[in-house]
Amino acid sequence: DVKVTQSSRYLVKRTGEKVFLECVQDMDHENMFWYRQDPGLGLRLIYFSYDVKMKEKGDIPEGYSVSREKKERFSLILESASTNQTSMYLCASSFPIWAGSYGYTFGSGTRLTVV
């Protein structure tokens, strides 16, 4: 069964900590994405990557960075966690658009609480 795996389901971190959220996919997808999900706001794109070492800012990149050193792994980094980054974080992957719009495959999410 193909999967997108997020390393943690629940995380509690302190304000000012550096936080790493990890995502691994086993589908050989080129594209990988990080979204945050908040009630009433739907999903908002933070960053995406279309190839190893490539990244593009999404709609809300402030306070975040990403790393993609290998095709299967895409990491989201909160440089200095703040309480307004408390949220559900969802990783997704997909084939490139030129291969057809097949949709995303999502991980199960990481619920991050910053205290």
Added chain:
Amino acid sequence: AQSVTQLDSHVSVSEGTPVLLRCNYSSSYSPSLFWYVQHPNKGLQLLLKYTSAATLVKGINGFEAEFKKSETSFHLTKPSAHMSDAAEYFCVVTSGTYKYIFGTGTRLKVLA
């Protein structure tokens, strides 16, 4: 520019009755449209997709959606609701770019 509007934030139905979740979209180009479902504390699962083939699309768990270009709609339906259908549903549009635009979600409640 693309956008998607889910017309109801909450929908309640009785078990065994039909489900209708409404979605309108706006797109400058021929869109691809998707419905995803999210059960509590889970990731999003693809229910069905429209990618310019048949306008009536069948998905998993008995759901289907009809693409109506004249109405710019892509409503999700199911003839008979089951308790396990209680979840949040997201309508998504894309127009040939990497970027998928998500609606704000419709929370479906199924009453026994």
